[in-house]
Ligand SMILES: Nc1ncnc2c1ncn2[C@@H]1O[C@H](COP(=O)(O)OP(=O)(O)O)[C@@H](O)[C@H]1O
């Protein structure tokens with residue numbers, strides 16, 4: 001099976017992802033299927049911890065392709081993302097070549113050869129390391145500057161780059177591209193237009209319950225339901241940092257380790273650090289929510305209400 005024809009239906013995408021322990025709802029499965037079929041980049045946006053990065057990782061795993069990851073950050077520039085010349089190696093080589101008394105032109109021709117080129121993620125993705133096009137994960141693009149975004153737009157338009165000393169290189173097969181953003185700032189429309197766009201919401205009760213039981217099969221059903229309900233409740237409060245799915249999984253795992261079969265007031269207080277990571281949020285939770293008997297009951301009665 002080649003990666004271009006790997007998925008033949010949306011249902012198959014859902015099934016294959018579930019087999020890889022990733023729970024996707026219909027809308028996400030659809031956009032993945034289309035990105036794959038239309039060979040368009042996939043742009044995933046959403047709060048931290050809702051499962052954006054994992055889509056890129058799983059896509060590579062499922063299609064047996066190499067995963068090339070470009071983590072974006074402020075100040076990331078084209079050369080760091082694309083290629084650089086290996087100056088120390090070039091300098092060393094120039095010295096050796098001078099000893100051999102070679103001419104300037106010949107030395108120059110030699111030191112701008114492929115063995116002096118340091119390939120960064122974007123160039124690697126364009127060149128592809130084998131027959132199967134890689135999956136290029138451009139993670140947290142909202143952290144990079146707008147100039148970098150413009151440059152990215154160019155690369156994603158034709159998957160072609162020109163290195164003045166070597167020439168133009170073009171991807172034989174387009175890599176599958178997954179771009180993610182935590183929306184700490186708005187990403188330009190032009191970039192989004194190049195891509196299929198999907199906003200990943202915080203999971204529903206059902207989805208989070210499935211994620212917990214899929215990832216942590218040892219968990220008691222009742223506890224998994226309580227955890228999923230609790231997480232949904234806690235995300236209705238506007239904390240500095242709302243917990244994502246990583247926090248849910250960390251917490252559920254901690255509860256299993258403590259051999260808990262259900263939530264109670266005390267264990268929530270004791271394990272709050274798994275879910276809330278800011279002292280202000282913890283304080284607020286303890287004082288405004290946990291001190292209130294009615295609210296406490298709402299958080300803890302999940303299993304009855306939903307199960
Ligand atoms: N739909 C899902 N099914 C299974 N696990 C998930 C799902 N969404 C998120 N996770 C898990 O939650 C964690 C956070 O996901 P991640 O992709 O890093 O989030 P993001 O990139 O949106 O910040 C990872 O451990 C991931 O495996």
Ligand SMILES: [Mg+2]
Nearest residue numbers: 052053139180
């Ligand atoms: Mg991420």
